[in-house]
Amino acid sequence: MTANEIWEKHKQVIPGGVVSLNRIIDPMRVFVRAKGAYLWDSDGKQYIDYHAAFSPYLLGHSDTDVDEAVIRAIREERSLMGAGTTPWEGELAELLVECIPTLDQVQLTNTGSEATFLALRLARAVTERDKVIIMQGGYNGWHNDVAFNLMDSADQLADSREGEELPLSPLTAGMPKSAAQNVHVVQFNDLAAVENVMRRGNIAAVILEPILQNIGIVKPKPGYLNGLRRLCDQYGSLLVFDEVKTGFRHALGGYQSICGVRPDLSSFGKAVANGYPLGVIGGKREYMEYFNHPEPAKRVLIAGTYNAHPVPTVAAIATLRKLKTQEGEIYAHLERLGQMMEDGLKTRLARHGFPATVARQGSAFVVYFMDASPENWLDIARYNDMERDKKYRQRLIDAGVFHFPLPTKQGSISFAHTETDIERTLEITDTVLSTLARN
Numbered sequence: 277m278t279a280n281e282i283w284e285k286h287k288q289v290i291p292g293g294v295v296s297l298n299r300i301i302d303p304m305r306v307f308v309r310a311k312g313a314y315l316w317d318s319d320g321k322q323y324i325d326y327h328a329a330f331s332p333y334l335l336g337h338s339d340t341d342v343d344e345a346v347i348r349a350i351r352e353e354r355s356l357m358g359a360g361t362t363p364w365e366g367e368l369a370e371l372l373v374e375c376i377p378t379l380d381q382v383q384l385t386n387t388g389s390e391a392t393f394l395a396l397r398l399a400r401a402v403t404e405r406d407k408v409i410i411m412q413g414g415y416n417g418w419h420n421d422v423a424f425n426l427m428d429s430a431d432q433l434a435d436s437r438e439g440e441e442l443p444l445s446p447l448t449a450g451m452p453k454s455a456a457q458n459v460h461v462v463q464f465n466d467l468a469a470v471e472n473v474m475r476r477g478n479i480a481a482v483i484l485e486p487i488l489q490n491i492g493i494v495k496p497k498p499g500y501l502n503g504l505r506r507l508c509d510q511y512g513s514l515l516v517f518d519e520v521k522t523g524f525r526h527a528l529g530g531y532q533s534i535c536g537v538r539p540d541l542s543s544f545g546k547a548v549a550n551g552y553p554l555g556v557i558g559g560k561r562e563y564m565e566y567f568n569h570p571e572p573a574k575r576v577l578i579a580g581t582y583n584a585h586p587v588p589t590v591a592a593i594a595t596l597r598k599l600k601t602q603e604g605e606i607y608a609h610l611e612r613l614g615q616m617m618e619d620g621l622k623t624r625l626a627r628h629g630f631p632a633t634v635a636r637q638g639s640a641f642v643v644y645f646m647d648a649s650p651e652n653w654l655d656i657a658r659y660n661d662m663e664r665d666k667k668y669r670q671r672l673i674d675a676g677v678f679h680f681p682l683p684t685k686q687g688s689i690s691f692a693h694t695e696t697d698i699e700r701t702l703e704i705t706d707t708v709l710s711t712l713a714r715n
């Protein structure tokens with residue numbers, strides 16, 4: 277069967293024929309195997325993978341050390357007990373607290389969305405306030421507090437003014453209208469807008485990806501994250517760094533260890549368990565203790581049948597142990613390959629005469645088909661050539677390089693990629709750019 281025939285068959289039993297509809301791709305592919313830096317589809321075609329399943333695979337697909345730990349745990353009959361504690365949840369918590377300086381304590385979830393959900397619930401319990409500030413172009417999960425304003429069109433944002441909040445644009449049907457009452461959206465890198473919203477009061481938290489990595493790589497301007505820290509302190513709101521994408525990818529201590537700004541709470545996911553489903557919420561003890569507050573009315577509910585399931589838990593332990601013991605080697609390799617990719621892309625894009633910018637942080641990179649690095653989503657919506665961006669990605673896929681075929685989606689290099697993979701990718705990119713240039 278062709279990929280399209282399989283997809284049609286799946287549509288009978290899965291709405292849209294794909295589990296998680298954000299995974300629909302054009303052209304459709306059916307993937308059957310992934311190892312290291314490579315994917316294989318049902319036709320046996322091999323791809324160099326930069327999608328990394330929306331980026332968890334920092335060590336590469338099917339990493340032997342991580343998978344061996346999982347296989348061992350299953351052999352040792354470490355089933356889910358769901359009562360009391362387990363040695364491995366304690367071990368993982370200790371490792372996390374050791375790796376990330378701002379975490380005094382952690383709790384474990386299955387996904388990043390659960391972690392950001394709990395971070396906001398915790399912030400509300402601590403501050404006894406209702407409202408949250410989120411970023412245009414940020415993604416923090418699918419729940420009602422954060423599922424707003426990701427990739428809105430320039431037309432939708434036409435009236436947006438610096439220093440002002442933006443109109444809400446929900447990512448989903450089915451949210452209660454009341455959800456909108458508790459959410460304010462501002463442009464990333466616009467401190468004045470945050471302050472203007474905070475002045476009106478009742479802000480429990482600001483939650484943001486410290487680098488916007490669901491619209492490529494949009495970095496904070498110098499002083500921006502520090503400014504958020506100062507405003508949160510001044511107005512009594514909690515600063516939540518959503519490091520589901522940045523955490524572990526850029527440094528063992530998270531992006532917070534690079535930017536030097538200390539959030540009150542942080543969420544992690546994705547790379548923490550190298551592809552196994554695990555989320556983390558952690559932060560200051562005085563806030564985390566609300567999960568166990570002595571006064572029942574102030575206690576924040578955390579419950580989950582699968583929280584700290586032994587399979588993702590041992591996967592995370594193996595991932596973090598590997599990152600810790602080979603920290604220098606792994607992050608140097610990722611930076612070297614990232615630099616090689618950035619330099620190679622810049623040279624080739626210039627040679628083919630495209631107005632383009634390569635944005636990168638370590639192993640995460642993106643090509644924007646626009647002249648300058650964006651400061652926020654509005655810059656991208658206005659200036660990125662979305663049609664060319666999509667075509668570029670589709671042609672790379674046809675030629676055996678897999679980037680998610682949606683404009684602005686971040687590319688992720690893993691520890692399993694080699695210099696030869698990058699060289700091959702750049703050769704293929706050169707050919708793709710020459711075909712793009714012609715039409």
Ligand SMILES: Cc1ncc(COP(=O)(O)O)c(C=O)c1O
Nearest residue numbers: 387388389415416417520521545
């Ligand atoms: C920054 C960020 N936060 C939260 C999430 C939600 O994580 P999950 O998909 O594991 O629920 C994502 C997912 O892409 C993300 O990129």
